[in-house]
Amino acid sequence: MRRTLKAAILGATGLVGIEYVRMLSNHPYIKPAYLAGKGSVGKPYGEVVRWQTVGQVPKEIADMEVKPTDPKLMDDVDIIFSPLPQGAAGPVEEQFAKEGFPVISNSPDHRFDPDVPLLIPELNPHTISLIDEQRKRREWKGFIVTTPLCTAQGAAIPLGAIFKDYKMDGAFITTIQSLSGAGYPGIPSLDVVDNILPLGDGYDAKTIKEIFRILSEVKRNVDEPKLEDVSLAATTHRIATVHGHYEVLYVSFKEETAAEKVKETLENFRGEPQDLKLPTAPSKPIIVMNEDTRPQVYFDRWAGDIPGMSVVVGRIKQVNKRMIRLVSLIHNTVRGAAGGGILAAELLVEKGYIEK
Numbered sequence: 099m100r101r102t103l104k105a106a107i108l109g110a111t112g113l114v115g116i117e118y119v120r121m122l123s124n125h126p127y128i129k130p131a132y133l134a135g136k137g138s139v140g141k142p143y144g145e146v147v148r149w150q151t152v153g154q155v156p157k158e159i160a161d162m163e164v165k166p167t168d169p170k171l172m173d174d175v176d177i178i179f180s181p182l183p184q185g186a187a188g189p190v191e192e193q194f195a196k197e198g199f200p201v202i203s204n205s206p207d208h209r210f211d212p213d214v215p216l217l218i219p220e221l222n223p224h225t226i227s228l229i230d231e232q233r234k235r236r237e238w239k240g241f242i243v244t245t246p247l248c249t250a251q252g253a254a255i256p257l258g259a260i261f262k263d264y265k266m267d268g269a270f271i272t273t274i275q276s277l278s279g280a281g282y283p284g285i286p287s288l289d290v291v292d293n294i295l296p297l298g299d300g301y302d303a304k305t306i307k308e309i310f311r312i313l314s315e316v317k318r319n320v321d322e323p324k325l326e327d328v329s330l331a332a333t334t335h336r337i338a339t340v341h342g343h344y345e346v347l348y349v350s351f352k353e354e355t356a357a358e359k360v361k362e363t364l365e366n367f368r369g370e371p372q373d374l375k376l377p378t379a380p381s382k383p384i385i386v387m388n389e390d391t392r393p394q395v396y397f398d399r400w401a402g403d404i405p406g407m408s409v410v411v412g413r414i415k416q417v418n419k420r421m422i423r424l425v426s427l428i429h430n431t432v433r434g435a436a437g438g439g440i441l442a443a444e445l446l447v448e449k450g451y452i453e454k
């Protein structure tokens with residue numbers, strides 16, 4: 099029998115933190131044991147949290163006191179999940195890794211450290227071995243693994259599945275992102291109600307940068323075009339939906355490519371988490387919808403057998419012989435953050451990086 103692994107959630111009252119609490123409360127072998135924060139330290143979790151997700155604060159969690167992010171108080175903790183804000187996360191995560199803890203981070207601070215995996219378990223699971231280099235170079239007993247920006251994942255999951263098998267030479271992405279992607283309290287209401295808020299050149303650029311890193315780590319069945327010859331561009335926006343990033347992708351190829359065939363590839367896409375039957379792995383990482391008015395953010399963001407863990411793709415259409423159009427919908431706080439973090443932890447347990 100497996101032992102129960104105790105998890106600490108840093109930033110447990112935040113929008114990603116609450117998804118960790120919700121998902122881990124039903125997890126077969128990882129339990130939320132330590133909830134950490136800053137402003138809410140010393141208070142019962144149930145009193146300070148804004149539970150902006152489905153269901154209610156789990157009974158056994160509501161009375162837990164929020165504690166400081168101090169490794170010395172976490173002797174019996176096995177895994178650290180870190181959805182801390184940018185800037186605050188980096189040094190705290192380093193401190194935990196140095197003290198010997200496995201840290202799974204959703205924050206941007208370490209996403210481009212060359213010895214830190216930027217993990218989508220279905221696409222680049224082999225990058226976990228970077229941990230060996232990280233430990234050696236930094237003389238850490240623990241380690242840091244990161245998950246990508248939610249927006250980047252919404253495009254990278256279908257694009258990764260395509261790039262693996264086809265001579266894809268470009269993708270032009272337009273995003274329509276939800277409010278929860280900016281955390282709580284996030285964007286002032288007057289900036290976003292009755293409006294479409296462009297996120298700007300910086301956000302466009304970081305989305306592309308992350309997608310490039312992930313594509314560079316996909317094990318491909320075709321050897322051209324080289325990644326440096328692939329054109330990627332993104333135009334990012336936020337609107338007043340609560341959860342779920344909706345993204346429109348125009349994907350081009352070096353040779354004639356049938357939309358029907360790509361659709362089949364996306365439907366059949368599976369990865370190591372599915373082979374290993376990890377508890378948080380959806381049976382279909384990509385769900386393809388056929389109706390030309392789906393997916394819709396409101397109805398489809400929780401789709402799949404592990405709600406919120408599948409990227410929902412639809413509106414697949416031939417634009418010309420070498421171009422297709424598709425849309426994707428990702429639940430940003432689940433697959434794009436907490437669920438992706440838990441799936442990463444399960445893979446790390448299977449690979450022996452977190453002790454069973």
Ligand code: NAP
Pocket residue numbers: 108109110111112113114115134135136137138139164167180181182183184186187204205206246247248278279280281282283430431434435
């Ligand atoms: P959030 O709603 O603002 O929550 C952050 C939480 O962190 C707050 O509840 C706060 O708790 C705590 N906190 C703030 N500063 C702290 C510090 N110095 N030490 C300890 N705790 C601190 O943000 P979020 O949306 O959950 O995002 C968290 C991280 O995940 C960010 O790095 C974000 O970029 C990343 N991410 C978010 C999404 C998404 O869809 N939201 C997706 C992917 C990645 P207290 O009340 O206790 O201070």
